Amino acid sequence: MRKRGTLWIIYRENRGLFRLYLLFFVLGLLMMSYYQFDRVKLHLVCNHFHAPWLDTFMAYFTHLGDGYFMGLLTLCLLFYRLKYGLGLTMVGVLLAPLVYSLKQSFNHLRPGKVFSDLGLLGDLYLPIPFDDLNLYNSFPSGHAAVSMGTCMILAFLVDSKKIKYSLVVLGLFLSYTRVYLNQHFLEDIVLGSLVGLLMAFLVYFIMVYLKLLRAWNVSLQDWISRKKE
Numbered sequence: 001m002r003k004r005g006t007l008w009i010i011y012r013e014n015r016g017l018f019r020l021y022l023l024f025f026v027l028g029l030l031m032m033s034y035y036q037f038d039r040v041k042l043h044l045v046c047n048h049f050h051a052p053w054l055d056t057f058m059a060y061f062t063h064l065g066d067g068y069f070m071g072l073l074t075l076c077l078l079f080y081r082l083k084y085g086l087g088l089t090m091v092g093v094l095l096a097p098l099v100y101s102l103k104q105s106f107n108h109l110r111p112g113k114v115f116s117d118l119g120l121l122g123d124l125y126l127p128i129p130f131d132d133l134n135l136y137n138s139f140p141s142g143h144a145a146v147s148m149g150t151c152m153i154l155a156f157l158v159d160s161k162k163i164k165y166s167l168v169v170l171g172l173f174l175s176y177t178r179v180y181l182n183q184h185f186l187e188d189i190v191l192g193s194l195v196g197l198l199m200a201f202l203v204y205f206i207m208v209y210l211k212l213l214r215a216w217n218v219s220l221q222d223w224i225s226r227k228k229e
Contacts, residue, residue, distance in 0.1 A: 065147035140195055
């Protein structure tokens with residue numbers, strides 16, 4: 001791939017993924033705009049859609065976006081293909097300080113704390129106990145950033161179109177689990193997922209620009225064996 005026009009080529013080859021995410025992003029903005037960016041009112045609307053069986057599923061499924069799970073996934077993928085493991089590592093290393101800085105800068109309260117302070121906690125459906133809710137550093141959602149960053153870098157790297165689109169849907173669904181579980185407002189996951197996508201795009205651009213994809217398209221064991229030769 002030529003260095004000139006690399007950004008455009010990456011976009012053109014993955015435009016379907018970007019369009020799928022854009023649909024989610026625009027829908028999120030339209031919903032926030034419709035409710036006049038009243039995050040409390042919008043969260044109550046989102047909170048209305050629930051079911052007992054979904055509570056249990058969401059409570060466990062959301063952990064797929066946790067940092068420790070992503071670390072384990074990265075380690076496993078290193079032994080399959082270096083490009084997957086190192087791509088995930090780069091995304092994680094770059095995302096962590098960025099998300100932390102944004103959280104500290106905005107210092108927004110999470111839904112549990114906001115509804116409790118407003119005396120509206122009784123209006124909120126709680127899929128998990130209140131004591132299990134995080135209360136501070138809501139914006140943006142680090143969970144959404146990690147989930148989307150992880151799924152997008154893998155979507156860029158795999159060849160199968162079905163897997164590519166499935167990964168994007170997975171990243172979006174993992175992001176939404178945070179709203180369902182009252183850990184974040186919708187605006188938190190919209191921006192968080194965008195940060196994750198942009199970071200994945202940056203990392204993939206670096207890998208393509210430096211022509212690392214072919215060099216890293218081997219397992220860790222194969223790479224070590226080559227170095228010993």
